[in-house]
Amino acid sequence: MRHLRTTTENGGALAAAFPSRLADEVHAVLTVMPKSRHPSMSPFLVRVSGESVAIPYRIHHDEPPAGTEGSLTENQRLILHCLYSRHGDGRIRQRRLERVVGSGEPWAAPFVVQLVGEYVLEILEAIRRGLPDLAVPGSAPWLLYGDFVARNPAFFRQTERRVVSYWSCYHRHRYPVFGTYPGCLLLESLRAAAAVRSGTSWPRHTPPPLAGPARS
Structure with a gap:
């Protein structure tokens, strides 16, 4: 029991x-x-x-x-x-x-953003389905997640690096161009929203969206 x-x-x-x-x-x-x-x-x-x-x-x-x-x-x-x-x-x-993922509570946002930086592809796809308006300026998700990222730049920077790492290790055979990977698409929307909400240009810690995998 x-x-x-x-x-x-x-x-x-x-x-x-x-x-x-x-x-x-x-x-x-x-x-x-x-x-x-x-x-x-x-x-x-x-x-x-x-x-x-x-x-x-x-x-x-x-x-x-x-x-x-x-x-x-x-x-x-x-x-x-x-x-x-x-x-x-x-x-x-x-x-x-x-x-x-559909919640409008600010305290729920970090639980979602953390999962953007994890390796399970189905979870990334679930986030995209649950936040269809994330890239729409002025929408509720755009405001909520833009504010959260703008207030947590170090956390978002770490999330970006994890997205790149998991793409390169596990998913680049399916998504040879980084910009087609669901994690990249989410990062682009989050970064754009944070830039507007913070009123500053937002640094990129990922390859350009059109980049393929780096090789030695």
Whole structure:
């Protein structure tokens, strides 16, 4: 029988993934999450709504037992989906991401952008499907993600480099031109939105979109 976690067991680490004003909501979510068999992996730090949050790179909790999620509010379910979008199982990450990507909450944005810099192609395609207006100036996703990237340049820079690395290692046989790779298309939209929202030109840390793979 799986044991439900207590909020004191690593709960502080997971609660740190969200702004402090959500502490009570996160507390409710943690009470339905089963105990993790392994500790969460090192967090990445970003700024959300003027506050620093520390989001785990991976979590290893089983998903809640059937029916438990129904006891949560809509906002609490979104928090739950965000946490499980960091799961070690890529299928769980994708399924939970699909429930997060359309959210207009600023604190959900880093969970989506982090997945832009990961290797699962189906997840990149799910983000593109879930954000069809990301490249449309003035749209809700353009404003939300442009603001987030503009406030987290170091995080976005690292994301860019990961996109290039995973393209080169795993996907360049399918996408020999970088600009056709779904990760590149997402980066271009995010970079353009951030440039306008910040009022400055935005540096590129990727090959030009028409570049093929570098070879020695």
